[in-house]
Amino acid sequence: MMTEWERLQEMPDSEYLMRTVLPVLYQGMSIVDLERPSAPLEFLALYLLKNQDQVKLPPKAVSSRVQE
């Protein structure tokens, strides 16, 4: 049986990116666009690091059949 993590690795490109980076990336880009900081890429990178916990990913090595 496939774990959630393995399923994530098999997703098509757009679905994978939507699941892992795009929600926080969109927020970050709209703030960069609004604030127009002096170092836009650095600003965006720090925003991603600061907000990465907003995206919940399945655990990597643990089986999804924990309940059994």
Next chain:
Amino acid sequence: MMTEWERLQEMPDSEYLMRTVLPVLYQGMSIVDLERPSAPLEFLALYLLKNQDQVKLPPKAVSSRVQE
């Protein structure tokens, strides 16, 4: 007379983002999609920090009329 930096601040949204973050962001996203690392947002953020010099921005406080 407007400096290059000031002109950048006045650009419409999509043009500003294309000029400042999107070229490096697209590269980073295709690598994340290819490698599917265990911490995608952190991986992307570090890629942006490492490659931010690829985007050349006009200097902030200096006039563009340096040659005169």
